[in-house]
Amino acid sequence: MKETILVIGSNGQIGTELVTELRKIHGENHVIACDIRRPDYDIKNAGPFEFVNVLEKDILNNIFKKYKPTQVYLLAALLSATGEQNPKLAWDLNMNGLLNVLDLALIYKTHRVYWPSSIAAFGVNSPKVNTPQYCIMDPNTVYGISKLAGERWCEYYFQKYGLDVRSIRYPGLISWKAAPGGGTTDYAIHIFHDALKKASYTSFLSAQTQLPMMYMDDAIRGTIELMNAPAENISIRSSYNFAGVSFTPEVLAAEIRKHIPDFKLSYMKNDPRQAIANSWPQSIDDSQAQKDWNWKLEFDLARMTEDMLHNLKS
Numbered sequence: 199m200k201e202t203i204l205v206i207g208s209n210g211q212i213g214t215e216l217v218t219e220l221r222k223i224h225g226e227n228h229v230i231a232c233d234i235r236r237p238d239y240d241i242k243n244a245g246p247f248e249f250v251n252v253l254e255k256d257i258l259n260n261i262f263k264k265y266k267p268t269q270v271y272l273l274a275a276l277l278s279a280t281g282e283q284n285p286k287l288a289w290d291l292n293m294n295g296l297l298n299v300l301d302l303a304l305i306y307k308t309h310r311v312y313w314p315s316s317i318a319a320f321g322v323n324s325p326k327v328n329t330p331q332y333c334i335m336d337p338n339t340v341y342g343i344s345k346l347a348g349e350r351w352c353e354y355y356f357q358k359y360g361l362d363v364r365s366i367r368y369p370g371l372i373s374w375k376a377a378p379g380g381g382t383t384d385y386a387i388h389i390f391h392d393a394l395k396k397a398s399y400t401s402f403l404s405a406q407t408q409l410p411m412m413y414m415d416d417a418i419r420g421t422i423e424l425m426n427a428p429a430e431n432i433s434i435r436s437s438y439n440f441a442g443v444s445f446t447p448e449v450l451a452a453e454i455r456k457h458i459p460d461f462k463l464s465y466m467k468n469d470p471r472q473a474i475a476n477s478w479p480q481s482i483d484d485s486q487a488q489k490d491w492n493w494k495l496e497f498d499l500a501r502m503t504e505d506m507l508h509n510l511k512s
């Protein structure tokens with residue numbers, strides 16, 4: 199069957215790479231990039247693009263009516279750090295954007311919807327090491343609260359209306375093609391840029407702050423694999439744990455020094471993102487994703503570091 203795929207939030211860190219990958223698989227004209235901002239890269243020239251604000255339901259409705267998408271990826275969101283600067287907007291965008299898309303997917307009989315959750319859905323009382331799929335979840339950022347609530351809505355639409363919604367709790371995502379979007383894990387991207395530019399970086403997270411991270415190539419592949427899995431294999435309709443690789447700024451710096459020996463790392467004090475990071479898991483148990491749709495990580499810390507430096511350099 200020929201798919202018609204909407205990617206809403208196509209200009210962001212994930213959207214930029216997802217659109218390119220989906221267009222390779224399905225053909226350029228079958229993947230419609232949608233964003234509130236004009237794309238400043240090749241997405242526009244490489245296939246259809248529509249201006250969309252997910253909060254404007256009438257305009258969103260027209261896009262669904264025009265394309266009758268078989269799949270929708272909803273990526274538009276405010277992330278953890280940016281969300282704390284504007285909590286009401288973060289809630290509105292992250293929550294009502296999702297509800298608008300879920301409702302329109304039902305009306306226009308979209309076959310599959312993808313919506314990302316995050317490690318931010320966990321909180322201070324969640325187990326920190328090897329955080330299980332099911333445990334106490336008490337997020338304390340508006341981003342995390344919206345992700346946890348969104349997970350519940352996804353499961354609700356599946357159970358109540360049979361909508362095939364799928365989701366992954368992403369760890370921090372590391373990539374070089376598009377800038378990160380205002381998250382707590384962004385240090386792990388900035389560090390590579392500064393390492394190449396000036397062989398030094400000042401981290402806003404402390405030396406020992408361990409967080410789960412993943413290279414974008416793995417995240418995109420995993421997302422598409424989840425969306426391609428047979429519906430009967432999907433046992434989780436809230437959101438799947440996704441582990442990636444866990445490290446601290448100090449460990450990442452040591453890996454970078456294998457390529458840039460004089461790289462120096464220093465640390466800021468009292469950055470508000472530290473408290474957010476402290477409330478998140480240090481590592482994740484993603485055995486359910488491995489079991490249900492055969493998930494396997496490819497990029498470890500060494501491979502990721504090498505690839506980041508190589509691509510940013512060129």
Ligand code: SER
Nearest residue numbers: 277278316381382383
């Ligand atoms: N990378 C995100 C953030 O830091 C977590 O999902 O906000």
